[in-house]
Amino acid sequence: MVVSELNDKDLDSASFLYSIAVQIQNPPGSLSQEEAKQQLWKNFVHKRYHVFIHKDNEISSAVNGILIFRTFDKRAKIFFIGANPPGKGAGKSLLRALGEFCISKHIDIVQTVVSSVDGRACSFYTHCGFREVKRKQQEGFGFFEIEMKADAERLKEL
Numbered sequence: 001m002v003v004s005e006l007n008d009k010d011l012d013s014a015s016f017l018y019s020i021a022v023q024i025q026n027p028p029g030s031l032s033q034e035e036a037k038q039q040l041w042k043n044f045v046h047k048r049y050h051v052f053i054h055k056d057n058e059i060s061s062a063v064n065g066i067l068i069f070r071t072f073d074k075r076a077k078i079f080f081i082g083a084n085p086p087g088k089g090a091g092k093s094l095l096r097a098l099g100e101f102c103i104s105k106h107i108d109i110v111q112t113v114v115s116s117v118d119g120r121a122c123s124f125y126t127h128c129g130f131r132e133v134k135r136k137q138q139e140g141f142g143f144f145e146i147e148m149k150a151d152a153e154r155l156k157e158l
Helices: 008-023 033-046 090-104 119-127 152-156
Strands: 002-005 050-055 065-072 075-083 109-115 131-137 144-151
Touching: 002 090, 008 033, 008 050, 008 065, 008 075, 033 050, 050 090, 065 090, 075 090, 090 109, 090 152, 109 119, 109 152, 119 144, 144 152
Parallel strands: 075 109
Antiparallel strands: 002 050, 050 065, 065 075, 109 144, 131 144
16 A cells, blocks of 8 residues: 555546545535545645545556645644545555655644534544544534544554
8 A cells, every 4th residue: 555645647547536435424515526636736836734545556557545735833634535436445544644744744633524414534633533523503404514633653553
């Protein structure tokens, strides 16, 4: 398993995975492959966000995991993580790489926000060492946004 930062040659495969993963989230989103490609390229070029990708090996052309995050002083915030197929280790590998990145940049805390209806995401983050710190009711909707955080050092050990 190989984790690296997004590059030109993996943009098409990464944007395909990103668009599909957004469509199957709870609640589901809508993002065409072209929109996904534009978002990823913008993040890649301007470095506002970091985009890590996961592949089975170095010669593979298929991206099977993607992680989008941003750093702020002593913390990092995950905006998106997705893998296809789920449950095969790509997500953990991406979080491990994020932990290593954070430690190298002297970042202590990693945060994310998860929908309470996305049981698989809540379980995944909890299994990886995240803990709930706050719940916020979404007005007019029957779910909560759950803010979670983990120590970067813990993620590095996954």
